[in-house]
Amino acid sequence: MAQQHPQPGLARCYQHQDRETGVRCTRCDRPICPACMVPASVGYQCRQCVRGAAGASRAARPRTLAGGRVTGDSGLVTKVLLALNAVVFLAVLARGDELVVDLGMVGHAADGGTIFAPHWIGVADGEWYRLLTSAFLHQEIWHIGFNMLGLWLLGPQLESALGRVRFVALYLLSALGGSTLSYLLADERQLSLGASGAIFGLFGATAVLARRLNYDLRPILLLLAINLVITFTWSGIAWQAHIGGLVVGSVVAAAMVWAPRRTRLPIQIAACALVALAILVACLVRTNQLVG
Known part of the structure; x- marks a missing residue:
């Protein structure tokens, strides 16, 4: 058994x-x-x-070169910015010069007023929003055409490399940098407008990105050189906005794509914060000069 x-x-x-x-x-x-x-x-x-x-x-989700999230539509923010500029342009066509005067970049100027005193407008008079609203404002079709062409060509590549949040920070800080240098150096009564400061920031960022990836820099540098020649030879162009945007865009992009991986996010936040602080201090100093 x-x-x-x-x-x-x-x-x-x-x-x-x-x-x-x-x-x-x-x-x-x-x-x-x-x-x-x-x-x-x-x-x-x-x-x-x-x-x-x-x-x-x-943890294994793919990240962009700068540490941003990889998304399905890498040009979404670019499209939103294009649409926003187009909507504001249509509003300008509908309302005329009134909207340009209300939102354009001006430091300190008299706007009519009464027989007793003029009505003062500008950043120095507390209208700090002009530093940013002017960057979405266009009055001529050729102006918005050139700027939006630059945004369409450069935006999606940078948005793909940086991620949406970082791209928005780059664009807005470049726009503010351009307006701030205009505020510092241009005639305080000069009214200026347009996204050129932000677009030049994208030019600078594209050059930095190309250098980071060891791409051929000659095409972007040639395009940038042509735009700088136009900036300083054509009348009626606020060169200060172009240079301010170019410098800020280059600095912010360098911090985003060259920061070491382990300390990438703190360095990127610190760089953006320092640029914003520099813009704030510069505007405070200029305001004190004009009305202090």
Whole structure:
């Protein structure tokens, strides 16, 4: 007669020792009871393995060169900026010079007023919004055409390399940098407008990115040189905005693409904060000169 061996008992759930189970996690092979089971494509997994897999999935998400998230539409922000500029341009066509005077970049100027005193307008009179609103303002079709062409050509590549949030920061800081240098150096009564400061910031950022990736710099430098020649030879162009945007865009982009991976985010935030602080201090000094 054959000798019979006793059947081994069921394993106990690794989380609930009072519960027997015949199911094991397909990832870690630990016994799990129905309360700990999470359905998987094959069998069941324990909750701890599921949480670990989710964390690893988040950590493994692809990132841009500057550390931003890779998105499906790498030109979404560029399209939004194009649309915003177009909407403001249509508003200018509808309202005429009134909107230009209300939103354009001007330092300190008299706008009519009464027989007793003029009505003062400008950044020096507390209208700080002009530093940014002027960057979305165009009055001539050729002006918005050139600026939006530059945005369309340069924007998607930079947005793809930096990520959406960083690209927005680059664009807005470049626009503010251009307006600030105009505020510092141009005639305080001069009214200026346009996205040229931001676009020149994109030129500078594209050159920095090309250098970071060891691409041929000659095409972008040639295009930049042509635009600088136009800036200083054509009348009616606020060269201060172009240079201010170019410098700020280059500095911000350098911090974004050259920062070491381990300290990338703190360096990027610090660089943007320092640029914003420099813009604020410069505007305060200029304001004190004009009305202090």
